[in-house]
Amino acid sequence: MDIKTKLISAAESLFDRHGFTATGIDRLTQAAGMSSRTLYKHAGSKHSLIAKVLSERDKRFLRRLDVSSVDALFKALEDWVRVEGCRGCLFLRAYGETGGDVPEIAEVMAAHKAGVWSKIQEIIALETNGRGNEQLAEQILILFEGATATAIYRGADAVATARHCAVRLVKQASS
Amino acid sequence: MDIKTKLISAAESLFDRHGFTATGIDRLTQAAGMSSRTLYKHAGSKHSLIAKVLSERDKRFLRRLDVSSVDALFKALEDWVRVEGCRGCLFLRAYGETGGDVPEIAEVMAAHKAGVWSKIQEIIALETNGRGNEQLAEQILILFEGATATAIYRGADAVATARHCAVRLVKQASS
DNA sequence: TTCAATGTAAAACGATCACTTTACATTGTC
DNA sequence: GACAATGTAAAGTGATCGTTTTACATTGAA
Structure with missing residues (x-):
C-alpha cells in the first residue's frame, strides 16, 4: 500500500x-x-491531514451512494454503518471539534454536505418524475442525518426505520 | 450569580x-x-466538569420539551435552536470527542437520550390514543436528531421542515 | 558514480496540557 | 477575637502538544 x-x-x-x-x-x-x-x-500539518482524511472519506462515501432510489440510498447507508461503524457523521464531528474556525475543514464539510444534498435531490427528481419538491428532498436529508446520528446510540436498526419512513414519504408524493 | x-x-x-x-x-x-x-x-476534574455541564444542559433542555404534542415538540426545538444556536447535539459531540471512553460522559449522554426518547414515546401515546407504535416514535426521534444535525449547516429552517413531516406522520397514524 | 529523492530515528522546539501547591486575603460565625 | 471556610494570585508539576531539525541510510536515475 x-x-x-x-x-x-x-x-x-x-x-x-x-x-x-x-x-x-x-x-x-x-x-x-x-x-x-x-x-x-x-x-x-495536522489540520491539513484532517482535511485530506475527510476529502478521501467523502469520495468513498459518495461512491457508495451511487444509487437511483430512496430505498437503495438508505440501504447503502445501512451497509456503510454496519461496515464502518456508527460513530456519527465524521464531517460534522470535525467541524464541531474545531468550532468551524479552520477553513480547510469547514470547506470540506460544506462540500460533502452539498454532495449528499444534490444526490438526494437527483434521486427525488428521478423517483417522483419531477413531482417531488424541494421540501420532500429536505425531509429525506433530515431522515438521512437523523439515521446517522440516532445509530450512534440505537444501532444500525435506526437506519432501517428511517428507510421505511423515507420510502413512504416518496410514495405519497409520487401517487 | x-x-x-x-x-x-x-x-x-x-x-x-x-x-x-x-x-x-x-x-x-x-x-x-x-x-x-x-x-x-x-x-x-475537567471530565467531571464536562459531565456537570451536560447534566445541567439536560435539565434545561428537557424542561423546554415539556409539551404534549409533536407539533409543540418541534416548535420547542426550533426555539431552542434559535436562542441557543445550532452547533449540533452537545451530548453526542462530547461522546464523540472522548470516543465514548469516559464513563461519566457516556452515562450523561445515555441518560439524556433516554429522557428524550421517553418524552417522545409519551407524546406519541398521547396523540394517537395508544394507536401509535414503537416504530412511529422512533421515526419522530430520527426526525428530531436529523433536524438538530441538519440545522448545523442549513439553519433553523430545517427544524420547521422536520416539524411538518413529523406532524404528518402522526396524523396518518391517528386517522 | 554521483546526485537528488525519499525514507528513518531521535532529539529539540516553545507552548500548552490538566492539575497541584504554596502563600495570603477576605469573610461570616461562635 | 479566634477560627474555619472560601476565595485569590501565581508558581510549579511532569506530560504531551504540533512542529522542526539534525544526522544518517537506502534507492533509482543520469
Whole structure:
C-alpha cells in the first residue's frame, strides 16, 4: 500500500475512534508506521491531514451512494454503518471539534454536505418524475442525518426505520 | 450569580463554541473569572466538569420539551435552536470527542437520550390514543436528531421542515 | 558514480496540557 | 477575637502538544 494512503487510512480510523483533537501526532505516526518527518512531508500539518482524511472519506462515501432510489440510498447507508461503524457523521464531528474556525475543514464539510444534498435531490427528481419538491428532498436529508446520528446510540436498526419512513414519504408524493 | 453556576454556564458556552478538548482550563478559569484552584474545588476534574455541564444542559433542555404534542415538540426545538444556536447535539459531540471512553460522559449522554426518547414515546401515546407504535416514535426521534444535525449547516429552517413531516406522520397514524 | 529523492530515528522546539501547591486575603460565625 | 471556610494570585508539576531539525541510510536515475 502506498505510504500516503496508509497514513490517511490510519488517521481516519484513529480520528473516528478517538476524536480529532484527542489524537496526537505521535499516535498517528505510530499507527501509520512512519516518522513524523515523513508525516509532515505528506500532510503539511495536522489540520491539513484532517482535511485530506475527510476529502478521501467523502469520495468513498459518495461512491457508495451511487444509487437511483430512496430505498437503495438508505440501504447503502445501512451497509456503510454496519461496515464502518456508527460513530456519527465524521464531517460534522470535525467541524464541531474545531468550532468551524479552520477553513480547510469547514470547506470540506460544506462540500460533502452539498454532495449528499444534490444526490438526494437527483434521486427525488428521478423517483417522483419531477413531482417531488424541494421540501420532500429536505425531509429525506433530515431522515438521512437523523439515521446517522440516532445509530450512534440505537444501532444500525435506526437506519432501517428511517428507510421505511423515507420510502413512504416518496410514495405519497409520487401517487 | 452563584460561583458554581457561573463556572458551568461559562464552560457550557466555551465547550459549545470551541469543542471540549480544544477548550483548556486556562480559558475556562478566565471566562468564569476564577482561579484554577477554585475551579478544581468545584469541578473535581475537567471530565467531571464536562459531565456537570451536560447534566445541567439536560435539565434545561428537557424542561423546554415539556409539551404534549409533536407539533409543540418541534416548535420547542426550533426555539431552542434559535436562542441557543445550532452547533449540533452537545451530548453526542462530547461522546464523540472522548470516543465514548469516559464513563461519566457516556452515562450523561445515555441518560439524556433516554429522557428524550421517553418524552417522545409519551407524546406519541398521547396523540394517537395508544394507536401509535414503537416504530412511529422512533421515526419522530430520527426526525428530531436529523433536524438538530441538519440545522448545523442549513439553519433553523430545517427544524420547521422536520416539524411538518413529523406532524404528518402522526396524523396518518391517528386517522 | 554521483546526485537528488525519499525514507528513518531521535532529539529539540516553545507552548500548552490538566492539575497541584504554596502563600495570603477576605469573610461570616461562635 | 479566634477560627474555619472560601476565595485569590501565581508558581510549579511532569506530560504531551504540533512542529522542526539534525544526522544518517537506502534507492533509482543520469
